[in-house]
Amino acid sequence: MxxxxxxxxxxxxxxxxxxxxxxxxxxxxxxxxxxxxxxxxxxxxxxxxxxxxxxxxxxxxxxxxxxxxxxxxxxxxxxxxxxxxxxxxxxxxxxxxxxxxxxxxxxxxxxxxxxxxxxxxxxxxxxxxxxxxxxxxxxxxxxxxxxxxxxxxxxxxxxxxxxxxxxxxxxxxxxxxxxxxxxxxxxxxxxxxxxxxxxxxxxxxxxxxxxxxxxxxxxxxxxxxxxxxxxxxxARVPVLAHLDGICHTYIHESADPAMAKALALNAKLRRTGICGAMETLLLDARFPASGDVVAALLDGGCEVRGDARAQALDPRIAPASAEDWDTEYLDAILSVAVVDGLDVALDHIAAHSSAHTDAIVTADDAVAERFLAEVDSAIVMVNASSQFADGGEFGLGAEIGIATGRLHARGPVALEGLTTYKWLVRGTGQARP
Amino acid sequence: MxxxxxxxxxxxxxxxxxxxxxxxxxxxxxxxxxxxxxxxxxxxxxxxxxxxxxxxxxxxxxxxxxxxxxxxxxxxxxxxxxxxxxxxxxxxxxxxxxxxxxxxxxxxxxxxxxxxxxxxxxxxxxxxxxxxxxxxxxxxxxxxxxxxxxxxxxxxxxxxxxxxxxxxxxxxxxxxxxxxxxxxxxxxxxxxxxxxxxxxxxxxxxxxxxxxxxxxxxxxxxxxxxxxxxxxxxARVPVLAHLDGICHTYIHESADPAMAKALALNAKLRRTGICGAMETLLLDARFPASGDVVAALLDGGCEVRGDARAQALDPRIAPASAEDWDTEYLDAILSVAVVDGLDVALDHIAAHSSAHTDAIVTADDAVAERFLAEVDSAIVMVNASSQFADGGEFGLGAEIGIATGRLHARGPVALEGLTTYKWLVRGTGQARP
Structure with a gap:
């Protein structure tokens, strides 16, 4: 409804x-x-x-x-x-x-x-x-x-x-x-x-x-x-929520091709209607197996909308509009861009992510650590499917929701996010000088 | 201004x-x-x-x-x-x-x-x-x-x-x-x-x-x-603040009389214009030295407004109006009520506290622990002056402010309260089953 x-x-x-x-x-x-x-x-x-x-x-x-x-x-x-x-x-x-x-x-x-x-x-x-x-x-x-x-x-x-x-x-x-x-x-x-x-x-x-x-x-x-x-x-009362899950996966040039393909398929197609589903795939221009990855997605029944360089990878890829980069499809549709290196990928994510979950696939530890440090989303992943963005998968037992705001609690919120704290002060008669 | x-x-x-x-x-x-x-x-x-x-x-x-x-x-x-x-x-x-x-x-x-x-x-x-x-x-x-x-x-x-x-x-x-x-x-x-x-x-x-x-x-x-x-x-943006510091001190029947007097004087009169200053004193009906405590406050230059039983302690005590129990004077003025035991004190504090800082003076550890557990304010103190409610006194080095809201950060807020967190997930190619 x-x-x-x-x-x-x-x-x-x-x-x-x-x-x-x-x-x-x-x-x-x-x-x-x-x-x-x-x-x-x-x-x-x-x-x-x-x-x-x-x-x-x-x-x-x-x-x-x-x-x-x-x-x-x-x-x-x-x-x-x-x-x-x-x-x-x-x-x-x-x-x-x-x-x-x-x-x-x-x-x-x-x-x-x-x-x-x-x-x-x-x-x-x-x-x-x-x-x-x-x-x-x-x-x-x-x-x-x-x-x-x-x-x-x-x-x-x-x-x-x-x-x-x-x-x-x-x-x-x-x-x-x-x-x-x-x-x-x-x-x-x-x-x-x-x-x-x-x-x-x-x-x-x-x-x-x-x-x-x-x-x-x-x-x-x-x-x-x-x-x-x-x-x-x-609301004038504080709200714990996420509006969108515009989740990115960036395939770095160093990514293992088989892992990249498996994670892209899982992140997009395992369940397309959940907030942790990938909505935009960023393919590094130097990653050698981009054609295989998009072919697998297309063969898996996914509609793919790409920028000009992505379209060159497969004739089945439709052109992406400006809106596509800010769209949560929640469906078997994916936007794909080809990017020149980590910095361009970080800029794209900073501009278009909804701060829910963004992931990188890479074999380069230094690149992974920069991605973890510089992506400002509630959940940042290396070599894992964004579909893991879930309180149960995180070991929290259950979740009241996933939050993309910046205060109080972020990401999957469970019991700890439903608490606050107070200060207890135990003295023996101290007066303030 | x-x-x-x-x-x-x-x-x-x-x-x-x-x-x-x-x-x-x-x-x-x-x-x-x-x-x-x-x-x-x-x-x-x-x-x-x-x-x-x-x-x-x-x-x-x-x-x-x-x-x-x-x-x-x-x-x-x-x-x-x-x-x-x-x-x-x-x-x-x-x-x-x-x-x-x-x-x-x-x-x-x-x-x-x-x-x-x-x-x-x-x-x-x-x-x-x-x-x-x-x-x-x-x-x-x-x-x-x-x-x-x-x-x-x-x-x-x-x-x-x-x-x-x-x-x-x-x-x-x-x-x-x-x-x-x-x-x-x-x-x-x-x-x-x-x-x-x-x-x-x-x-x-x-x-x-x-x-x-x-x-x-x-x-x-x-x-x-x-x-x-x-x-x-x-504000539609989250706000970190406190509006009032209506701080209570409850003198339990077991309190050491000298400590009770010293803490009441310090909590009210050390500096009257700070948010941690006591504004309401709750005297247990069975505390034997209430007269001494209020006399010391009056002698120290404090105007005292009391309920009927408090007024009976000293002829200089003026009658308190209903408003007094919800007033932050930020001045040498104090409201005083006589209460019958811990539960009445807790009820008064729950009804009138601004959730900033509330304190008890008691020699009874079980009473102290109940007070700490049941008062729902940002800072709850035992046997200490409420004027200690301050980031520097809490060892935080500095404070951006004191918060009485319930989310994100409470009490004195310093550097940690100016941070949030993100989840980092490091995988080796995991797809979600």
């Missing part, structure tokens, strides 16, 4: 929610109060509560699938595309996967309480910086009902309360998933308001969440580019 | 700067390009360049003092208060202090390049997270000319470019300081656009900086509450 349908959802405003700002404020204050209690729970208590939520979700499978069937029926009646219906649809296997994912998050190490640094001052003051939850996280998402469970689990594991605002297509599924989770969580001592789902599809609630500075501490949008763009444009 | 005078400064717009947004964009793009070069400089090169800037500042003392005399003369003609004139005024000693502070920043360890974490995946990918500069920092400040040098030095030391927008009262001083620093920096290989001062006092430039998302990476306001409030309200 698009952000337009998300925002224009026609579900009537529910009783007592006629003022979206008042609704968001009331829910946020309840969430913040619950978070103070949540912050007192131990690592074990939080893990146990999440396992109880997963068990409750499994026990409620019939009700959740029935609710989902209502969403699917409504979606079919409203003419949703098969792709959107597929994202929306739950079955026993997918629901088991959602419950298993909650258990996995329960098993991740708790970042809260970690001592980041300590020091002792000459006057005897002992200082430490300790990780704490951020507070109340807002999640604004589209039609995938699994986000309800995934995002709630990650926020709770790190001691945060969460305010969820899902897409209208999934409203019954989301409510059923949330009700099951909350029943498990509250039985294990988590306050009910620690996880809340906005009870109305009134589009103004999204705007109220985005401007709730001081009430919501961070917003994470989960969905397509139009949703993320709207959130980034309108 | 107030933000109103900052923003209404009548200095004519200079040639070529008639469009504030275009001016900010042009300067920001120049700064970003310079930052790419700056990021390539080594630790030693950056330190050497800062020492050259300090030396150039010393050599240019006559010109800087002459420029400052023009600002002072204009300020006197415009009826600036003595306090504002004092902040604006430079002399040989103050200028030497500014140059020495640059040398001290040069001597701080460079955070750039620090490896925060490493890991190796089962597939052989080697991951690391490495500190890098944030990019281009915007500093919006009032009449203190030393901020020009201090902020520029901290940004450069951490590899960031900086765009400075100072108050109109200090325009000649700021230009002279910047010109001297840039002469030293460029001679040492730093690109000229790494440090830029907005060349016009056109008030619209502040607005253009605040909305320059994607061009300026972070804004740090340096000045009074009205400036910070305006920056926080209007």
């Amino acid at each position: 698009t952000v337009e349908t998300l925002l224009s959802a026609a579900t009537p405003v529910e009783a007592g929610t006629s003022d979206p700002a008042a609704l968001v404020e009331a829910m946020a204050l309840a969430g913040r109060a619950a978070q103070r209690d949540l912050a007192r729970l131990s690592d074990d208590q939080k893990a146990t509560a999440l396992r109880a939520a997963a068990a409750a979700l499994r026990a409620a499978a019939p009700q959740i699938l029935e609710a989902n069937a209502r969403d699917i029926a409504a979606g079919e009646a409203n003419g949703l595309t098969p792709a959107l219906l597929d994202r929306l649809r739950l079955d026993a296997g997918r629901l088991a996967g959602i419950a298993d994912a909650i258990d996995q998050v329960a098993g991740l190490p708790d970042p809260v309480g970690e001592v980041i640094a300590t020091s002792e001052r000459p006057n005897g003051l002992r200082l430490s910086r300790v990780r704490i939850p951020i507070g109340l996280i807002g999640i604004i998402y589209e039609s995938r009902p699994n986000v309800t469970a995934d995002a709630a689990a990650l926020c709770l594991r790190s001691g945060n309360a969460v305010l969820l605002r899902g897409g209208s297509e999934a409203v019954h599924s989301n409510r059923a998933i949330l009700a099951a989770m909350v029943s498990g969580l509250t039985a294990a001592g988590v306050p009910e308001a620690a996880v809340q789902l906005v009870p109305t599809q009134d589009r103004a609630v999204v705007g109220a969440m985005l401007t709730a500075a001081g009430l919501i501490d961070m917003i994470v949008p989960r969905g397509g580019k139009s949703l993320v763009a709207r959130v980034q444009a309108d | 107030t933000v109103e005078t900052l923003l209404s400064a009548a200095t004519p717009v200079e040639a070529g700067t008639s469009d504030p947004a275009a001016l900010v964009e042009a300067m920001a793009l120049a700064g970003r390009a310079a930052q790419r070069d700056l990021a390539r400089l080594s630790d030693d090169q950056k330190a050497t360049a800062l020492r050259a800037a300090a030396a150039a500042l010393r050599a240019a003392a006559p010109q800087i003092l002459e420029a400052n005399a023009r600002d002072i003369a204009a300020g006197e003609a415009n009826g600036l208060t003595p306090a504002l004139l004092d902040r604006l005024r430079l002399d040989a000693g103050r200028l030497a202090g500014i140059a020495d502070a640059i040398d001290q920043v040069a001597g701080l360890p460079d955070p750039v390049g620090e490896v925060i974490a490493t890991s190796e995946r089962p597939n052989g990918l080697r991951l690391s997270r490495v500190r890098i500069p944030i990019g281009l920092i915007g500093i919006i400040y009032e009449s203190r000319p030393n901020v020009t040098a201090d902020a520029a030095a901290l940004c450069l030391r951490s590899g960031n470019a900086v765009l400075l927008r100072g108050g109109s009262e200090a325009v000649h001083s700021n230009r002279a300081i910047l010109a001297a620093m840039v002469s030293g920096l460029t001679a040492a290989g730093v690109p000229e656009a790494a440090v830029q001062l907005v060349p016009t006092q056109d008030r619209a430039v502040v607005g253009a900086m605040l909305t320059a998302a994607g061009l300026i990476d972070m804004i740090v306001p340096r000045g009074g509450k009205s400036l910070v409030a305006r920056v926080q309200a209007d």
Whole structure:
């Protein structure tokens, strides 16, 4: 679904929610109060509560699938595309996967309480910086009902309360998933308001969440580019997100030809719709096997759009327009440029990268290290497929999203990115001279 | 000066700067390009360049003092208060202090390049997270000319470019300081656009900086509450700041009476105008020496406003209004409440603290640890004066400011807070299965 349908959802405003700002404020204050209690729970208590939520979700499978069937029926009646219906649809296997994912998050190490640094001052003051939850996280998402469970689990594991605002297509599924989770969580001592789902599809609630500075501490949008763009444009609350994944791979002249071909194929074609997929291939003019690489991509079903020198490599390559260098295709389409050396490649990446993931293939260590040092993206890779840009692949266990902003957290963001810190100062009566 | 005078400064717009947004964009793009070069400089090169800037500042003392005399003369003609004139005024000693502070920043360890974490995946990918500069920092400040040098030095030391927008009262001083620093920096290989001062006092430039998302990476306001409030309200760029320092000290029933009195006096009266000064004192109803503590404060010249139970401690205590509990006096005024135990104190702090610095005085370790765990402020202290809330006192060498937001950096922010990180992934040809 698009952000337009998300925002224009026609579900009537529910009783007592006629003022979206008042609704968001009331829910946020309840969430913040619950978070103070949540912050007192131990690592074990939080893990146990999440396992109880997963068990409750499994026990409620019939009700959740029935609710989902209502969403699917409504979606079919409203003419949703098969792709959107597929994202929306739950079955026993997918629901088991959602419950298993909650258990996995329960098993991740708790970042809260970690001592980041300590020091002792000459006057005897002992200082430490300790990780704490951020507070109340807002999640604004589209039609995938699994986000309800995934995002709630990650926020709770790190001691945060969460305010969820899902897409209208999934409203019954989301409510059923949330009700099951909350029943498990509250039985294990988590306050009910620690996880809340906005009870109305009134589009103004999204705007109220985005401007709730001081009430919501961070917003994470989960969905397509139009949703993320709207959130980034309108938010007064800090946003953790990436808008684009315009990922480059530069094949240096020293690259092993077989490795270069394998990585280009994997980076582009393994899955074309993920944010870590390669969108632009930079071929060094002195790399001897460029023709083989582009032929393999073309033979693999990829449309290739090139600059003049790239077009000379294969007659099947179409001309690239200026727009192509700034386009995230999320499809089997690739822009290809031939560049004269590392500096030109670095300049192209600096000009066109979305700061998500950029990679080099090279056998020259000095070139690799310069690329790592000078490319300013959230993730910079040497001799690896950009499709590895993922919290699970990075060993984080799960991710709330991938961030391309410059502050707080970059790249795949998991539990640590859902924490902040405070300074603890332990004295013995020191007054400042 | 107030933000109103900052923003209404009548200095004519200079040639070529008639469009504030275009001016900010042009300067920001120049700064970003310079930052790419700056990021390539080594630790030693950056330190050497800062020492050259300090030396150039010393050599240019006559010109800087002459420029400052023009600002002072204009300020006197415009009826600036003595306090504002004092902040604006430079002399040989103050200028030497500014140059020495640059040398001290040069001597701080460079955070750039620090490896925060490493890991190796089962597939052989080697991951690391490495500190890098944030990019281009915007500093919006009032009449203190030393901020020009201090902020520029901290940004450069951490590899960031900086765009400075100072108050109109200090325009000649700021230009002279910047010109001297840039002469030293460029001679040492730093690109000229790494440090830029907005060349016009056109008030619209502040607005253009605040909305320059994607061009300026972070804004740090340096000045009074009205400036910070305006920056926080209007900025679309992330802001590092604190609005208020409503700092509490809670005297637990177990506190040593002499320590409690000494810390209360120091926290309130050592300097009343700093953000770490105590503004509210919470006296436990079971603490036996409350009368002595408030008498000492009153005898020390502090006006005390109390709730009914506090008023019973001393006839000189005036009644506190509801507003007093949310007021940062920055003066010899204190609000005092008597509370029944730790939980009530925690509730009061949760309701009224500005999340800057809150302290407890107690001899009970379990109470101290609960206070440290449950107070959610940037700095939480046990048995120490809240006036220690300062980057220098924390051993950071210097500070760009104190932050009370929840993301990125909290409390005193120095060089580390001016960095972010990127993920480096080193492979040997891994494709994602």
